[in-house]
């Protein structure tokens with residue numbers, strides 16, 4: 223499948239300020255309405271969602287391999303400061319983030335008036351920008367030596383703080399209905415650009431392509447050391463309908479790794495275009511991803527019920543399957559199927575209506591400097607669907 227080569231140019235680093243942009247959404251901002259069986263409950267009918275933290279009991283308190291909390295204090299600690307345990311692997315994060323000029327009525331059940339988190343109030347416009355900033359902040363804490371790249375529509379009017387992230391416009395159709403398809407195209411264009419620049423790179427640089435509504439709470443460089451042979455990694459969960467999540471993709475920064483990751487993503491893109499254009503705009507990429515894996519590596523589907531990482535070959539690409547519980551952990555909304563926070567959790571995903579919690583968690587961390595305690599807060603309030 224031919225992918226038009228989008229024009230890429232790096233923008234000068236500017237200031238992370240938002241001027242006159244009527245509405246901004248991140249890819250992940252759209253997630254509240256994705257019907258993810260077993261993970262996200264169906265869209266709520268009650269319009270009133272809490273505008274403040276709601277704490278409930280912490281799941282997993284009877285399990286020694288899970289975070290134990292007393293109130294908001296962690297009794298056992300997750301990982302250790304990644305600075306003290308730096309893997310030595312250099313990682314660049316990339317996220318697709320774009321702006322919109324209008325919101326079509328009917329696909330937004332979040333009230334448009336401003337919401338307050340801590341001492342800041344956010345207009346609708348500012349919310350996803352705040353999510354993006356918080357995403358950046360967590361990475362700066364957990365992986366201070368990593369780079370951050372924001373892949374964006376050349377037409378979107380965002381700029382980022384000097385030194386915190388690089389804005390990289392990639393041509394494409396970022397309209398809402400096309401966003402998930404465009405995201406794969408943007409990833410491909412980005413990685414192809416990295417191949418062009420490959421010989422000029424001074425060091426090996428791996429890539430982690432993610433949604434922006436995540437908090438990185440541990441060092442991800444370890445994946446590349448611990449599993450030295452994969453080209454591309456994705457996260458799985460034990461969910462028949464959607465076992466694979468596209469919100470976290472890791473790519474080994476070798477020429478071979480990037481080349482094979484591009485091949486793999488092109489197959490996902492081709493499958494999406496061919497089979498899933500009519501699927502919900504949020505689910506097409508996950509369905510296409512699962513289809514590609516299933517057609518080349520059906521045995522993978524037997525392993526999703528175990529919570530262990532494994533590798534398999536998908537049409538020439540060595541794919542590492544990582545458990546969502548560690549690399550894409552979502553607070554236990556509803557029934558709490560994750561049974562608490564695994565002690566080795568690396569990535570927390572604030573899917574759907576948990577966006578307020580992401581900012582509240584950051585504020586809590588800012589005042590306590592304790593990631594483990596912050597995870598107790600997330601664990602205890604993750605069942606709530608917030609207003610943000």
Ligand SMILES: *[C@@H]1O[C@H](CO)[C@@H](O)[C@H](O)[C@H]1NC(C)=O
Pocket residue numbers: 301302307444
């Ligand atoms: C560093 O992190 C890795 C992976 O998270 C872990 O296996 C290892 O035990 C840690 N090392 C130390 C000294 O804590």
Ligand SMILES: *[C@@H]1O[C@H](CO)[C@@H](O)[C@H](O)[C@H]1NC(C)=O
Pocket residue numbers: 340341585
């Ligand atoms: C909010 O403002 C008060 C008073 O200025 C300050 O004490 C408090 O730390 C602030 N809280 C946050 C979350 O910034």
Ligand SMILES: *[C@@H]1O[C@H](CO)[C@@H](O)[C@H](O)[C@H]1NC(C)=O
Pocket residue numbers: 395396397399400
């Ligand atoms: C972009 O994609 C949307 C949704 O698929 C489509 O309706 C629109 O025509 C496309 N725009 C362009 C300029 O191709």
Ligand SMILES: *[C@@H]1O[C@H](CO)[C@@H](O)[C@H](O)[C@H]1NC(C)=O
Pocket residue numbers: 485489537538
């Ligand atoms: C498998 O990979 C080959 C070589 O990269 C490619 O030409 C082919 O289209 C792929 N097969 C499928 C089913 O995508």
